[in-house]
Amino acid sequence: MADVKQKPFITIGRQLITPLLAIATAMLITVPIIGFTLNWDWAKVAVTYGGLLDGALFKQYAFANTLVSAIPLMFTGLALALGFRTGVFNIGASGQFLMGATCAVFVGYAIPLPPLIHPLVALIAGAIGGGLWGAIPGFLKARFGSHEVINTIMLNYLAFFLQDWLVKNPMKDPSPTIVRTPEILATAIIPRFYDRLHWGLAIALMAAYGVGWLLSKTTFGFELRTVGSSPEAARYAGMKIGRLTVLSLTLSGALAGLGGAVQILGVDRAMPVLYSSDYGFDAIPVALLGQNQPIGVLLAAVLFGALRNGSDVMQLRSGGAVSKEVIFIVQAVILLFVAAPAIVRWIYRLKLPKSQLETAPLTRGWG
Amino acid sequence: MSASLSPLPALSHPALEAVEITKRFSGVVANDAVSFSLEPGEIHVLLGENGAGKSTLMNILYGLQKPDQGEIWVGGKAVRLDGPKDAIQQGVVMVHQHFMLVPVFTVLENIVLGVEQTRGQWGQLGVLERAKPARQIQALADQLSLQVDLNAKVGELPVGVQQKVEIIKALYRGARILILDEPTAVLTPTEATELFELLRRLTQQGLSIVLITHKLKECLAIADRISVMRQGKMVGTVYPQQASESLLAEMMVGRKVILQVEKPLMQAGAPVLQTRRLVVWDDRHQPAVNGVDLTVCAGEILGIAGVQGNGQTELSEALTGLRSPAQGQIDILGQDQTGASPRQLIEQGLAHVPEDRGKNGIVKTYSLADNAVLCTYYQPPFAKKGLIRPGAIARQATQLIQEFDIRPANPRVLAGSLSGGNQQKLIMARELSRGAKLLIACQPTRGVDIGAIELIHRRIIAARNQGMGVLLISSELDEILALSDRIAVMYQGKVLETLAIAEATRERLGCLMAGMVQS
Ligand SMILES: Nc1ncnc2c1ncn2[C@@H]1O[C@H](COP(=O)(O)OP(=O)(O)O)[C@@H](O)[C@H]1O
Ligand SMILES: [Mg+2]
Numbered sequence: 050m051a052d053v054k055q056k057p058f059i060t061i062g063r064q065l066i067t068p069l070l071a072i073a074t075a076m077l078i079t080v081p082i083i084g085f086t087l088n089w090d091w092a093k094v095a096v097t098y099g100g101l102l103d104g105a106l107f108k109q110y111a112f113a114n115t116l117v118s119a120i121p122l123m124f125t126g127l128a129l130a131l132g133f134r135t136g137v138f139n140i141g142a143s144g145q146f147l148m149g150a151t152c153a154v155f156v157g158y159a160i161p162l163p164p165l166i167h168p169l170v171a172l173i174a175g176a177i178g179g180g181l182w183g184a185i186p187g188f189l190k191a192r193f194g195s196h197e198v199i200n201t202i203m204l205n206y207l208a209f210f211l212q213d214w215l216v217k218n219p220m221k222d223p224s225p226t227i228v229r230t231p232e233i234l235a236t237a238i239i240p241r242f243y244d245r246l247h248w249g250l251a252i253a254l255m256a257a258y259g260v261g262w263l264l265s266k267t268t269f270g271f272e273l274r275t276v277g278s279s280p281e282a283a284r285y286a287g288m289k290i291g292r293l294t295v296l297s298l299t300l301s302g303a304l305a306g307l308g309g310a311v312q313i314l315g316v317d318r319a320m321p322v323l324y325s326s327d328y329g330f331d332a333i334p335v336a337l338l339g340q341n342q343p344i345g346v347l348l349a350a351v352l353f354g355a356l357r358n359g360s361d362v363m364q365l366r367s368g369g370a371v372s373k374e375v376i377f378i379v380q381a382v383i384l385l386f387v388a389a390p391a392i393v394r395w396i397y398r399l400k401l402p403k404s405q406l407e408t409a410p411l412t413r414g415w416g
Numbered sequence: 417m418s419a420s421l422s423p424l425p426a427l428s429h430p431a432l433e434a435v436e437i438t439k440r441f442s443g444v445v446a447n448d449a450v451s452f453s454l455e456p457g458e459i460h461v462l463l464g465e466n467g468a469g470k471s472t473l474m475n476i477l478y479g480l481q482k483p484d485q486g487e488i489w490v491g492g493k494a495v496r497l498d499g500p501k502d503a504i505q506q507g508v509v510m511v512h513q514h515f516m517l518v519p520v521f522t523v524l525e526n527i528v529l530g531v532e533q534t535r536g537q538w539g540q541l542g543v544l545e546r547a548k549p550a551r552q553i554q555a556l557a558d559q560l561s562l563q564v565d566l567n568a569k570v571g572e573l574p575v576g577v578q579q580k581v582e583i584i585k586a587l588y589r590g591a592r593i594l595i596l597d598e599p600t601a602v603l604t605p606t607e608a609t610e611l612f613e614l615l616r617r618l619t620q621q622g623l624s625i626v627l628i629t630h631k632l633k634e635c636l637a638i639a640d641r642i643s644v645m646r647q648g649k650m651v652g653t654v655y656p657q658q659a660s661e662s663l664l665a666e667m668m669v670g671r672k673v674i675l676q677v678e679k680p681l682m683q684a685g686a687p688v689l690q691t692r693r694l695v696v697w698d699d700r701h702q703p704a705v706n707g708v709d710l711t712v713c714a715g716e717i718l719g720i721a722g723v724q725g726n727g728q729t730e731l732s733e734a735l736t737g738l739r740s741p742a743q744g745q746i747d748i749l750g751q752d753q754t755g756a757s758p759r760q761l762i763e764q765g766l767a768h769v770p771e772d773r774g775k776n777g778i779v780k781t782y783s784l785a786d787n788a789v790l791c792t793y794y795q796p797p798f799a800k801k802g803l804i805r806p807g808a809i810a811r812q813a814t815q816l817i818q819e820f821d822i823r824p825a826n827p828r829v830l831a832g833s834l835s836g837g838n839q840q841k842l843i844m845a846r847e848l849s850r851g852a853k854l855l856i857a858c859q860p861t862r863g864v865d866i867g868a869i870e871l872i873h874r875r876i877i878a879a880r881n882q883g884m885g886v887l888l889i890s891s892e893l894d895e896i897l898a899l900s901d902r903i904a905v906m907y908q909g910k911v912l913e914t915l916a917i918a919e920a921t922r923e924r925l926g927c928l929m930a931g932m933v934q935s
Contacts, residue, residue, distance in 0.1 A: 064765065112465055181852065192479040265804075266791055266803055266804055267802055267804060268794045268799045268802050268803070268804055269802060270804075271786075271793050271804060275779055275782075275790075278779050278780075278781050279779045279780070279781075281772075281775045281776050282775070282776055282777070282778065282779045282790065284738060284758065284776075285736075285738065285758060285768070285770055285777070285790075285791075286758070286762075286790045286791045287737075287759030287760075287761075287762050287774040287791060288759075289757075289759075357673075375851070
């Protein structure tokens with residue numbers, strides 16, 4: 050609503066500067082590490098970095114693949130960002146993603162439906178599955194005051210084991226040797242439109258728009274943000290804090306669950322045991338790097354997708370000398386920097402804009 | 417405006433002197449060729465509204481900021497201060513408004529922090545020497561007849577005691593000149609009185625003290641001399657004997673200020689708020705309000721006087737739906753509203769200026785506009801079918817900004833960047849804009865500058881003249897006396913007596929506040 054609009058470019062510039070410096074510094078830190086592993090052979094170092102760029106962007110279909118890797122992170126990143134903006138730290142995006150994927154895969158293979166309707170129903174099932182998985186810690190927080198960080202982590206474990214049991218027992222595909230669910234029916238598939246890139250991207254963009262719209266344009270979003278910024282003021286203003294807490298974790302979970310559904314319907318099409326679990330955790334730096342803004346989250350997810358894909362080619366081009374895990378260092382440094390913007394400002398002697406209060410929290414954390 | 421300035425007979429050099437100090441921040445001149453001198457053994461009050469440049473001047477004298485121009489003299493010698501270390505070396509110590517104590521450390525540990533002595537040295541590691549510093553600190557405290565438990569955790573002490581710890585800490589570092597930045601802003605009147613007694617004792621031991629404040633009464637009570645700053649300039653220095661509240665207010669604000677608000681006689685109407693045998697528990701399940709009967713009628717102001725912590729906070733929370741009462745009944749506008757939610761009460765016609773404005777009253781990270789509709793964001797014209805209408809909100813904010821002279825006059829500015837006075841004006845504007853019938857105002861002018869106090873008082877009276885019923889809870893007796901039609905005194909959770917304003921003298925109220933009922 051009537052947020053800071055006076056000088057849009059300066060404001061945007063200020064918002065960008067910390068994340069950009071964090072990324073640049075994180076990349077710089079890898080230079081001596083890679084240099085060391087390659088015995089300071091700068092020609093090889095150049096080839097290695099070239100590999101990173103090629104794998105992320107320039108090889109044929111590289112950028113499309115980068116986007117494919119980014120899509121699940123967009124959803125979980127949005128889930129985390131929505132949580133942070135509304136005062137909850139949802140570490141349970143992994144479990145919610147998994148429950149969403151499980152519901153979607155079930156609808157996908159077990160319930161025959163006409164095309165278009167089928168993926169739609171599967172997506173809704175995914176969102177409901179994730180949403181319920183988020184609602185539980187939300188309810189526990191609102192009713193008993195137990196902290197969502199602990200409960201979402203516990204629900205992650207519950208989701209892992211539940212999924213494990215389901216895939217090994219009732220949902221197991223009877224024929225093949227590997228343990229996984231049956232493939233979803235052809236009617237349920239989210240189609241690709243450019244190499245592996247699928248229409249899930251459009252769904253992610255719509256979700257981002259939806260989150261932004263909900264938070265900034267609706268009275269419900271105003272309530273959610275108020276509870277996130279100052280629960281005491283929200284109570285004073287007559288808002289129902291408990292209900293809003295449940296809803297914000299439910300929505301956050303639904304976004305993560307939707308991500309799981311999209312990943313199943315657009316990419317994997319069947320669910321093995323030990324289905325990808327790190328999207329929920331990578332979502333934390335994605336949301337923080339994106340400054341909890343929908344557009345920022347999308348861009349941060351693309352960056353993380355690019356790092357993921359680029360690092361494979363990087364490892365290859367260095368002849369295996371540089372492990373692709375070097376990219377974890379980049380991610381860790383980025384997380385460190387965006388979680389503690391004061392460090393970045395201190396290193397680069399940036400002044401805090403007067404209008405921006407140091408106390409404005411990205412997250413209320415353990416409060 | 418000019419004020420008479422006759423220097424004290426120069427027996428010796430001033431203890432501390434600022435000569436023509438100029439300090440600019442991007443855009444603002446915080447100090448414009450300001451000169452200031454502190455005589456040995458005096459309490460010199462530096463008075464000025466928020467933003468006048470008081471803290472900047474003192475930060476410069478403490479070496480925290482470098483002046484663009486000007487000189488600093490200590491004991492007749494020009495000095496160069498590159499940091500607080502240099503200032504402390506010269507015996508100048510500043511106690512900040514926000515204490516710099518470590519809450520989980522004990523009093524002793526806090527006092528020796530940074531100058532601690534160790535024994536049994538292994539390289540850098542050593543055992544903290546406690547006994548000797550403890551003796552020295554105890555001696556310091558005894559000398560000033562301060563009772564402080566050196567082994568208590570600082571975080572568990574009341575603010576008033578924490579402040580004393582800060583002062584002992586300064587003395588332990590060998591302070592000869594003490595600078596206190598708004599020390600009473602966080603204190604109750606009783607604590608403030610205790611602090612002033614302590615400061616007096618310190619000057620008798622030869623310390624010189626600069627005390628920053630924007631409160632007129634306490635300034636006249638404690639000062640040996642008063643210097644007034646306005647908009648970065650030194651307006652003048654006066655003796656309290658020659659000064660009056662209205663003179664000081666005029667020097668501070670730069671125009672005549674009406675401290676006493678005109679209050680026409682009013683015929684009170686029907687009751688808008690009634691409580692019957694109200695019992696409210698505090699957080700530890702003790703009855704903080706214990707059987708209170710109150711009536712507030714339309715068109716009257718009922719003042720609740722009392723020392724902080726006698727149940728006023730819990731009473732206001734119960735009346736505004738933030739805390740459910742344990743027993744008794746609350747009627748608002750003739751309807752039983754016991755246990756109603758804040759939203760129900762707001763919609764019934766309750767306006768509430770909360771005690772802790774930073775916590776409840778505003779969302780600091782929201783714009784002024786969003787704060788202006790914090791309680792009505794969902795109602796037309798601010799919202800339609802669940803969608804927010806920023807245009808209507810901005811118009812409302814602009815109007816309130818104009819009516820209440822809120823500065824800066826920009827609806828997009830974040831509320832947290834406003835001064836306390838302007839935050840309070842914003843809250844007052846919002847609450848009075850809803851056509852409510854009952855106003856519950858808790859400490860409405862705490863930590864607020866004179867200009868804002870004047871405006872807020874006028875608005876409360878105006879609301880009452882238009883038939884609003886007002887419950888005014890304040891620990892400032894002057895405020896209660898200036899505004900109320902009737903005064904109820906709270907003591908240990910009970911209303912001891914309710915007096916009409918005509919029979920309420922300061923002495924009588926003082927006795928009641930201390931729990932003494934005349935028979
Ligand atoms: N570090 C700073 N940067 C920019 N402006 C400042 C800074 N410190 C103070 N100011 C400005 O200088 C003026 C005087 O401030 P201050 O000395 O804190 O006033 P006071 O203590 O009298 O309330 C104000 O307009 C304030 O905004
Ligand atoms: Mg100040």
